[in-house]
Amino acid sequence: MLNPIWLRTFEAVARCHSFTEAARQLGLTQSSVSDHVRRLEESIGRRLFIRDTHSLAITSDGEAMLAHAGSILQAINRAESQFRAPRLRGRVRLGCSDDVALGPLPAVLTAFRNAHPDVELEITIGMTGRLYELLDSGAIDLMVGKRRLGDKRGTVLFTGRLEWLARAGTTMDLAQPLPLILVAEPSVTRAVVLDALAQTDFRWQLVCTSSSHSGCVAAARAGLGVTVRPQYLAARGLAPPVNVASLPALPNVEFIVLAAKRLSRPAQTLLQLMHDSDLRGSWIGE
Template sequence: MLNPVWIQTFSTVAASRSFTDAARRLGLTQSSVSEHIRRLEENIGRRLFVRDTHSVALTADGESLLVHARLILEAHARAESQFKGPRLRGRVRFGTSDDLVLGPLPRALAAFRDMHPDVDLEITIGKTADLYAKLDQDALDLLIGKRRPSGPAGVTLFREPLKWLGKTGTVIDIKQPLPLLLLPEPSMTRSLTLNAVAAGGLPWRVICTSSSHTGCIAAARGGLGITAQPAFLTAPGIDSPVNVSSLPALPEVEFVFLRARRLSKPAQTLLDILQQSDLRSAG
């Protein structure tokens, strides 16, 4: 059994590279720290540290355990947060664009649900322009979408470059109009894509218009053309065209959150989790 107390001591020693410093940080005696590490090593049957009079270094097994230790301690902290104090209850009406749902957002939402299972999380997936309208109509508490050139600015969560995607192995004939797979107007992704193509001086034609990023990706996977999507999006069967360097450079898209004027405690809690999460890597 991996005792969480031993794991915490192990992680602290690994971070400080010193039994003495780890003891100070944990409020323990150095002998207690040594005992925790000894019992952990005995329990797993592996040596975790190489020690001499001047330094402490992780062994290969210690490096491997450190990855698991971080996950164990995170899970332990989430469990403590869920079960201490009163359970959070209520409802959160949350809106998001479908490119985020296809990418990094679900893990952050799942963490919220794990921590607060009694909160009703109502998710609306749609185009950013439609979500802004719902927020104005007081039909949403929170939304994450792309920054609009006009209207409420929102608070930046992160920026992500757009990238060209097509069927794996696609080579684009730049002597022919670019076969574009786009969202309908109004769409920030569509506008940024067409502006980039126009700036690049290449001809283009719209092969497919889809109401969702999912549809654009499906059309790209089928070999109908190319689409511009946030760089965090990946899917089987699609990749950047082989000669992507010949295509117009694409800009970044900025993802922001907007909130209702008054937030319930559940909505504020979700907002705090989203702000603390690195959504670019959460997928």
């Protein structure tokens, strides 16, 4: 068993390169320090230091143990810090775009709820453009959504590629204007798509506008035209058009978290969790 007291003593000796100095820093006797290291060596059956009256050297097993000791002691410190701190109470008003809510957000909310069960979550799902308005007016504390064109605010959590989607098996008639199904303004996705099309020679026509991505998916399933979704979001019954390679390339979009100027402790805690979570850069959708 790796006793954390022995690990702390071992780490101090390795850092100080001295039993005497480690004892002084830890407020222990030198014999206690020696005993802790000896018992740790006995528990793992490996020698951690080579020492004589004039020198002290750490062994290869000692180097390996030092790496494990650091991780173990950090985990213990985090656990002790969490349970020493008073339980968080209050409310967090979170705004989230529906494409993020259908993707990676639930795992973060589960982790936050498990750690802070006394905090009330008030979640508003809406188009990213509307969430910016709510944040700027003080109606929400945090928002997670796509970054607006030209906007530098917020912290990037991950990057997603937009893709064209239509009813499975659809081939777009490139001799006709591209029949677009897009969400209504204010919408970052809408702005990104129209900006991308404006840089091409493609003709296009808005055939359907919806207040949500779900409405766009329904219209696309009905065969009204082509819509756009982040690549990580599955949409049953939809697929890239057969001739999608002939359509204009769509850019990546940055998904960000943006906070109000003043945050409560619960909101700050959720913000930090988002920064540290697998939303940040490594999330892969189903």
